[in-house]
Amino acid sequence: MKQFSYVRVTSGKAAISELSKDKTAMFLAGGTNLVDLMKSGVTNPERLVDITRVPLATIEATKTGLRIGALAKNTAVAEHPLVLKHFPLLSQALNAGASPQLRNMATVGGNMMQRTRCHYFYDTALPCNKRNPGSGCGAIGGFSRMHAIFGASDKCIAVHPSDMCVALTALDAVITVTGAKGERKISFGEFHRLPGDTPEIDNTLQRGELITAVDIPFNDALQQTHYLKVRDRASYAFALVSAGVALSLKGNNIADVRIAMGGVAHKPWRLKEAEAYLKGKPATEEHFREAARLTMAQAKAEEGNAYKLTLAPNTIVEALKLAAANGNI
Structure with missing residues (x-):
């Protein structure tokens, strides 16, 4: 070091x-x-x-939602009564991440800022445009099992590793950052970037800015939730594919729905086309499969991660089925 x-x-x-x-x-x-x-x-x-030691670890209700300080620990957020009551999807996603020891240390802001776990990025002897712009992407044509099927470019096919960020994307969270020019807000879906020609730039945070809080708007209708994480082992493993779902049902009809995925793109991947299709329809497997089919129309895989073209839609369908049938599990 x-x-x-x-x-x-x-x-x-x-x-x-x-x-x-x-x-x-x-x-x-x-x-x-x-x-x-x-x-x-x-x-x-x-x-x-x-x-x-900056006082940014508070978790408190506001008039419109819940404010989580950037230095709140992942465990504290996952176990907080207001999170469990109003945002069970966030608790489920946090508890699916890392290990208890890491969750006890990791912060909300740090979780947002974590970088890809691509092994080409971590091995300084290998080419990686994210680590060394212009050196090439070793994963393209190389070992790509963990890599992106959405939003990738010819410069980078790495994925964002966070579970928490998938839930916050689905829940329409808003980030507050402060810098020398003052405070500004960033919608969570706009914070992380797709790689494009500059994969070394992970997010829209400007130099010198500090993340201070995340605000999640109350929407207690979205109480039937499930975070499904498919991984190589049951603990301390990053997602091959994950899906976070929050549903509001009236009878058997879907009044509202939020869906986001992890392990499939350079940023948490919101499924807005699938959401629009599902609203107002009965919560049936047939409709869930059609929503997944619409999502996968944009997918593109390498040889090593082609299995995700099957795993991803199956994960979407299963997460929707579990949220609709069982509520908060």
């Missing part, structure tokens, strides 16, 4: 000021991803700004 300087701050203003002093400086919170990247030599900041 490269040597670096370290400073601890106690306010957001001080954090932003410290970051401006070194163009390689980075914020340190739980460190569950950043420290790994530093050990591997993938990321080499010359200065770490420890923000763990």
Whole structure:
């Protein structure tokens, strides 16, 4: 690991000021991803700004929804009574991620900022446009089993690894960030980027900005939820494919629905076309399969991840069936 300087701050203003002093400086919170990247030599900041003592860990109701501070720990969010009552999908997604030890350290803001787990990205001896722009994408034509089937480019086919972010995308969350120019809001679906020609840029956060909170609007009609994560083992594994579903049923008809997927794109993948198709229709397997079929019209696979063309629609259908039949499980 490269040597670096370290400073601890106690306010957001001080954090932003410290970051401006070194163009390689980075914020340190739980460190569950950043420290790994530093050990591997993938990321080499010359200065770490420890923000763990900035008061940004509050979880509280507002007039319109729930505000979660960026430094709230994943476990605290998953187990919070307001999350369990109003946003069970978020709790389910968080509990599907990583391990209890990591969830106890990882923060909401850090979870949003984590980088792909593509092994070409992590191995500095291999080509990776995300780590070293212009070096090529080793996964294209290489080992691509974990990689994207939506929104990829000829520069990168990596996927975003977060479970939490899938749920927050489905729940129409809004991110608050603060920088030298003041505060701004970013809809969660617009925060993470597709790779395009600049896969090294993961999100729309600007240099010097600090994530301070995430707001989720109340919608208690969407209480029948399920987060289905298909992975190689039952614990501490990233999704091959995941689907987060929140439903509102009137009788057997779908009054409202939210669907997002993980493990399939460079960002959490919202299924708006499937949502539009399902609204007003009976909650039947036939309609679920048609919604999945509409979603997969945009899918494109490499040889190594072609199995996702079957796994992804089956995961969508199963998640919808479980949400419709069993509610919060």
